[in-house]
Amino acid sequence: MTLDSALLYGSFTLYVGCVFLYLGHALTKKNLLHRSALVLVILAFALQTLCLALRWNTAGYLPVTNLFSTLFFFSWSMAATYVYFELRYRIAATGLFVMLLNLVLLTIAIPRDPTFPPLYPALDTPLFTFHIAFSFLGYAFFSMAFSMGVLYLIQRVRATALLPDLPTLRKLNEEAVFLGFCLFSLCLIIGSYWAYVAWGYYFSWNIKGIWSFLVWLFYGGMCHAKFVRRWQGTGYALLSIVGFGVVLFTYLGIGLLMSSNHPLD
Amino acid sequence: MDKMALMQWYLSEGLRGPELSWWVGLTGVLILLFALNTLCCFIDWIFRFRARWRKSGEYLIHLGFVLLVTGYTWGAFAGQRSEQNALIQGQTMAVPNMPGYFLRLDKFDPQFSPEGRPLDMINELTLLQGDQPVHSATAYTNNPLMYGDLVVIPISMGRSATGFTGSLNELGQISMVPGEIFRVRGMELEILEFLPNVVRRPGGVILPAGPNLANPAFRLRLTADGQSGEFWYLLREGLPQPLIQRGLRLRPANPIAVNHSLLTINRDPGAGLALAGGFAMLAGVIFALGSFYYKRSRGDRPEIV
Numbered sequence: 069m070t071l072d073s074a075l076l077y078g079s080f081t082l083y084v085g086c087v088f089l090y091l092g093h094a095l096t097k098k099n100l101l102h103r104s105a106l107v108l109v110i111l112a113f114a115l116q117t118l119c120l121a122l123r124w125n126t127a128g129y130l131p132v133t134n135l136f137s138t139l140f141f142f143s144w145s146m147a148a149t150y151v152y153f154e155l156r157y158r159i160a161a162t163g164l165f166v167m168l169l170n171l172v173l174l175t176i177a178i179p180r181d182p183t184f185p186p187l188y189p190a191l192d193t194p195l196f197t198f199h200i201a202f203s204f205l206g207y208a209f210f211s212m213a214f215s216m217g218v219l220y221l222i223q224r225v226r227a228t229a230l231l232p233d234l235p236t237l238r239k240l241n242e243e244a245v246f247l248g249f250c251l252f253s254l255c256l257i258i259g260s261y262w263a264y265v266a267w268g269y270y271f272s273w274n275i276k277g278i279w280s281f282l283v284w285l286f287y288g289g290m291c292h293a294k295f296v297r298r299w300q301g302t303g304y305a306l307l308s309i310v311g312f313g314v315v316l317f318t319y320l321g322i323g324l325l326m327s328s329n330h331p332l333d
Numbered sequence: 334m335d336k337m338a339l340m341q342w343y344l345s346e347g348l349r350g351p352e353l354s355w356w357v358g359l360t361g362v363l364i365l366l367f368a369l370n371t372l373c374c375f376i377d378w379i380f381r382f383r384a385r386w387r388k389s390g391e392y393l394i395h396l397g398f399v400l401l402v403t404g405y406t407w408g409a410f411a412g413q414r415s416e417q418n419a420l421i422q423g424q425t426m427a428v429p430n431m432p433g434y435f436l437r438l439d440k441f442d443p444q445f446s447p448e449g450r451p452l453d454m455i456n457e458l459t460l461l462q463g464d465q466p467v468h469s470a471t472a473y474t475n476n477p478l479m480y481g482d483l484v485v486i487p488i489s490m491g492r493s494a495t496g497f498t499g500s501l502n503e504l505g506q507i508s509m510v511p512g513e514i515f516r517v518r519g520m521e522l523e524i525l526e527f528l529p530n531v532v533r534r535p536g537g538v539i540l541p542a543g544p545n546l547a548n549p550a551f552r553l554r555l556t557a558d559g560q561s562g563e564f565w566y567l568l569r570e571g572l573p574q575p576l577i578q579r580g581l582r583l584r585p586a587n588p589i590a591v592n593h594s595l596l597t598i599n600r601d602p603g604a605g606l607a608l609a610g611g612f613a614m615l616a617g618v619i620f621a622l623g624s625f626y627y628k629r630s631r632g633d634r635p636e637i638v
Contacts, residue, residue, distance in 0.1 A: 189453050189474045246625065250618045253394065257611045257618075265475050268414065268486045268599035270607055271405060273334035291391075 072126070073182070075119035076140075080174050082112035083147075083167060090164035094230055102160055109154070109163065113147045120144055127184040130197045134185055135324070138204070139177035142319075145208035146170045149244070153212060157240060161230040166215045195262040202255035209248030210287065210308075210315045216241035217308030224302065238301055241308055242294050249287040256284055276330040279318040286311050336416060338601075339409035361409075368402035371395045387628070390621025397614025404607030412482075412601040419544050421493050421593045425461070428483070429598055435461040436485065439469075441594050443490055454487045456594050482604060486597045493593040494529040494546045497568075497585035509551065509585060519557070520579060526552035529588075531567065539565050546588055555579065 069077075089105035092098070120141070123131045131137040150166045153159055220237040222228075231237065259280075260270040271277060290307055293299040299307065323330060334342050339357075347354035378385055378392045413430035420426055420438040428434040440457040458478050460468040470478040478485040496510035502517050515522045530547040531539050539550060551566045555575050566573050568585055576583055 186450060189451065193475045195475070247622075250622050253614060253618050257615050261608075261611060262475070264484070264604065265477055266486070267335070267488075268477070268484050268597045269335060269408075269601065270604070273339075 072119050072122045075115050075122065076178070076182075079112040079115035079119065080171075080178065082108050082115065083171055083174065086112065087164065087167050087171060090161065090167060094161050094164055097230065102163075105163060106154060109147070109167065110151060113144075113151055116140075116144050116147060123184075127187075129187050129192065130200060131184055132200045132204070133187065133191065134181070136177050136180035136182045137184075138319075138323075139173050139180070140182075141200070142204050142207060143170050143173040143177065145204045146173065146211055149205070149208040149212045153240060153244075157232075157236070159232055159236075159240065162215060162219050162232065165219060166212065169211060169215060190266050193262070195258055195265075199255055199259045199262060202251045202258065206248045206252030206255055207315055207319060209244045209251060210283075210312055213241050213244035213248060213308040214312035216244060217305035217312075220305040221302065234301065238304065241304060245287055245290045245294075245308065245311075249284075249291050252284055252287065256280060274330075275326055276318070276322050279314070279322060283311075283314055283318050286314055335414075337414050338412035341413075364402060365406065368399050372399045375399065387624055390617045390619070390624050393613050393617025393620060395617075397610045397612075397617055400610030400613060401607050402610075404603035404605070404610055407603030407606065408601040409603075412599065412603065414597070414599045416488070416597050418596040418598055419491065419493060419593045420596060421495065421591050428460070430600060431483065433462055434467075434483075435463075436596075436598070437461060438594060441490075441592060443592050451490070454490050454594055456487045456596070458485060460485075482600050482602045484597075484599050484601070484604070486599075487594055488597045489595040491544075491593055491595060492590045493544055494527075494549065494588040494590050496524070496527045496551075496589045497549070498587050498589060499583065499585040501583050502581060508589065509583075510589060517581065518579075520581070521556040522581065522583070523554040523556075524551055525554055525563065528552075531565075533567065539567075544593070549585075549588070555581075 086105045086108035089101050089108060093101035093105060120131075123137070130141075132141050146166065147170055150163065150170070154163060216237050219231055220234065220241060223231045223234055223237060232240070263272060264270040271281075290304070290311065293307060294304060334346075336342070337345070339361075343354065343357060347357055372395075375392055375395045378388065378395075415429035418426065418429070420436070420441075422438055422441045425435050425437040428436050437459045438456060439459055440455070442455040444452040444455065446452055453473050456472040456478075458470055458472050459466050460478065460480055460483075468478070468480045472478045472485060472487050474487065477487075496508065499507060499509050501507050501515055501522070504515060504517055507513070507515060509524055509527070511524050511527055513524045528539075528541050528550050530542040530545055531550040532542045532548070533539055539552075542548065549568050551568075552563065553566055553573075553576075554561060554563045557579060562575060564573050564575050566576070566583070572583065
């Protein structure tokens with residue numbers, strides 16, 4: 069087993085462990101279990117970061133050119149955003165949901181081919197690295213918003229002490245949408261400039277270009293919706309869930325099922 | 334749709350299938366109305382700047398969007414796109430849709446990995462206005478030649494036939510490429526032109542039919558006994574009469590091929606405005622992020638209940 073595989077499986081195991089600890093915390097409400105889960109998340113994230121750095125160093129470019137590596141990078145971005153929110157706001161039991169989502173990504177990624185395909189000459193530019201990094205960090209914040217939206221609805225129905233209160237969940241949801249929108253805007257600005265120097269036009273009518281623009285418009289709309297009374301709270305949570313569906317379609321649906329200029333395999 | 338500027342596409346292709354393209358027009362109108370709405374928000378903010386200056390980041394994003402839509406609309410109406418322009422080293426071509434301008438490929442250097450995988454294409458290009466150079470650049474992947482609203486991008490490369498090797502009577506092995514002159518038996522045979530693929534129109538007119546080697550032809554000039562005449566030699570049709578009559582056995586054997594660069598040549602007068610929009614949006618995002626964390630650090634967040 070190579071070092072990067074060992075790091076990958078190591079982080080996966082630790083993520084599984086932290087999910088169980090979060091589950092134990094949800095059932096027993098023991099604070100020690102939550103703290104232990106957080107330690108495991110940070111350890112798993114550290115191993116995943118090492119794995120990413122090793123793969124980046126080996127490939128000579130940010131390895132995000134096939135389905136395995138994009139899922140892996142998406143998972144890393146999600147873990148990074150979760151660590152950010154957890155350290156900043158101590159969101160406790162929300163970790164169970166977010167880490168489960170992260171495990172789903174890694175579970176889909178692990179059976180796939182992790183080898184590096186030869187890099188197309190057009191991708192050999194820092195614009196590619198920044199475009200992809202901001203794209204997946206944006207997606208990760210949108211995933212976080214989705215998680216907060218789902219948890220908001222659960223909290224509203226169940227009123228459990230395990231989850232943060234409704235105003236906090238709403239605030240975190242709004243923050244995730246705002247940060248995701250900012251990062252996704254950077255992704256589109258860089259991508260448009262890159263398209264201009266690589267293809268001679270900055271907007272492509274390819275299905276990926278259209279749906280990325282729709283994602284941007286949707287979350288731009290959400291940045292405004294938080295000021296509209298009827299969209300606050302439940303409406304905003306529902307919008308976060310719908311938005312994540314649009315993100316998933318843009319990333320996986322188009323990349324795998326349709327012919328686009330952003331193929332995944 | 335990316336092969337043409339949007340309006341050009343809509344008028345030439347879109348209108349041929351309105352049941353499939355109606356959404357493009359509708360989307361265009363909706364986005365323009367949306368941009369107008371965004372502009373109104375931005376103007377409203379300008380008038381209230383003293384009270385709302387801390388929202389500068391958000392409103393710069395609004396301005397960036399308006400500039401981007403305006404730039405795109407301008408380019409959609411006035412832009413031009415041209416793909417698959419093949420140029421071999423030393424060749425000059427008229428820039429499509431830019432009368433009076435020419436593009437010369439001074440040097441073409443394709444780069445390959447040891448395994449033979451194409452890595453890059455180094456194109457030394459000169460843009461000429463008439464016969465005066467106005468701009469030179471080394472263009473390669475992700476590094477186009479840019480001049481005003483013109484962008485020239487090396488997209489790919491291929492092989493072009495430029496002539497043939499062959500034999501001519503007692504001269505033995507010769508290279509039949511334009512510019513070569515052969516003197517044999519007191520006669521002079523000059524290769525004036527080579528076309529890799531031609532069609533013969535009614536009346537005997539020869540027209541070029543593309544860069545692929547399919548029906549190659551030479552235009553020749555034969556000077557003998559103080560008289561000179563030009564004629565075509567279509568290889569598939571056999572030796573032309575003037576050569577047969579003079580006993581000249583011109584026998585092409587193998588094509589001579591050289592690399593050519595395939596260039597995309599686009600013009601987009603709105604690109605500069607769109608770039609300004611991109612910068613406004615970038616500045617807006619950075620300012621909005623800074624402002625967000627500054628407000629959060631001060632606990633300054635208006636609660637909306």
